[in-house]
Amino acid sequence: MFTEALWILAAGWLAFSFLKNREKTKNALGFSWKLFRGMALPVLLTVWAIGLLLAFLTPQVIARTIGPESGAWGVLAAAVLGSVVLIPAFIAFPLAGAILNQGASISAVAAFVTTLVMVGILTAPLEAKFFGWRFTLWRNGLSFVFALAIAFMMGRIL
Amino acid sequence: MPGVLLGLVIGTFILFVLDRGKGISAMLMAKRYLVEMLFILPPILVLLGLFESWVPKTWVEKAMGPGSGARGAAVSVLVGTAAMGPLYAAFPVGLALLKKGASVFNLCVFLCAWASIKIPMILFEVKFLGAEFAILRLALTIPSIIIISGLLKTFRMNITGIQRS
Numbered sequence: 445m446f447t448e449a450l451w452i453l454a455a456g457w458l459a460f461s462f463l464k465n466r467e468k469t470k471n472a473l474g475f476s477w478k479l480f481r482g483m484a485l486p487v488l489l490t491v492w493a494i495g496l497l498l499a500f501l502t503p504q505v506i507a508r509t510i511g512p513e514s515g516a517w518g519v520l521a522a523a524v525l526g527s528v529v530l531i532p533a534f535i536a537f538p539l540a541g542a543i544l545n546q547g548a549s550i551s552a553v554a555a556f557v558t559t560l561v562m563v564g565i566l567t568a569p570l571e572a573k574f575f576g577w578r579f580t581l582w583r584n585g586l587s588f589v590f591a592l593a594i595a596f597m598m599g600r601i602l
Numbered sequence: 603m604p605g606v607l608l609g610l611v612i613g614t615f616i617l618f619v620l621d622r623g624k625g626i627s628a629m630l631m632a633k634r635y636l637v638e639m640l641f642i643l644p645p646i647l648v649l650l651g652l653f654e655s656w657v658p659k660t661w662v663e664k665a666m667g668p669g670s671g672a673r674g675a676a677v678s679v680l681v682g683t684a685a686m687g688p689l690y691a692a693f694p695v696g697l698a699l700l701k702k703g704a705s706v707f708n709l710c711v712f713l714c715a716w717a718s719i720k721i722p723m724i725l726f727e728v729k730f731l732g733a734e735f736a737i738l739r740l741a742l743t744i745p746s747i748i749i750i751s752g753l754l755k756t757f758r759m760n761i762t763g764i765q766r767s
Contacts, residue, residue, distance in 0.1 A: 468656065469652075472648075477651075491635040499624045530688075550735070553735075554739060561717050590750055597742060
């Protein structure tokens with residue numbers, strides 16, 4: 445539904461722009477095209493890599509890594525796993541819920557969920573293409589550290 | 603980039619030789635992500651082009667620029683939260699904001715908010731992990747985002763991406 449709204453908004457604004465000012469519209473589409481050319485190949489490679497990776501990191505493997513028998517290293521393993529995989533919320537949260545119900549620690553599940561959304565190793569090359577490696581490494585690195593902190597605090601509070 | 607491509611081709615080939623079923627499922631997974639992307643990226647890119655040529659630089663500078671303070675951070679969180687879609691869709695949006703004068707601090711707030719604060723995502727989290735878990739995590743995430751962005755700002759992170767070209 446959100447995607448449809450985006451298409452309608454883009455089409456509406458584009459039509460308005462075209463009627464109002466041809467020159468500006470041409471520049472606008474030129475900018476869009478430049479962005480697209482910059483992203484197309486890296487995005488394609490990222491998607492490919494995600495497909496390959498997820499063939500190995502199945503929900504069963506994730507559950508085993510984060511699960512109750514994972515021990516003290518479980519939280520760190522969960523954070524690393526969350527940084528590497530890229531799965532949509534409607535799969536990630538039911539999976540995390542199931543792992544929690546199996547007896548995994550609050551900290552491990554919190555670490556997994558937090559790095560899953562905030563840290564992206566697979567998308568880092570693309571992020572670096574836009575904002576440079578320095579920014580990308582610091583943003584992801586700090587997010588990883590803070591995800592661990594959030595996880596430990598949640599383990600203590602809940 | 604060619605190295606990555608070669609690695610992926612070889613990796614895929616090996617996967618197919620070792621386990622055909624896994625190879626097929628990997629390709630199907632990649633296809634699903636590709637389709638998702640093809641649906642969401644074109645309108646975003648067109649909107650960004652229009653944003654680039656129609657929205658005055660002074661607006662963004664005032665709302666999200668270096669001197670925008672706490673209000674700028676709030677605007678960045680709202681812009682990041684209101685949108686939907688995977689994180690890679692946020693990169694071109696962030697670039698467009700940056701080009702219009704948004705500060706690095708607010709860019710980071712925007713990216714992190716886009717990644718981690720989404721209403722439908724929070725609803726999923728409440729349903730499967732419980733309201734207590736979801737609300738506590740959210741309450742810890744928001745200050746974390748502000749601190750991370752503040753640290754990036756203190757390190758004087760100069761941006762060196764395709765924004766130059």
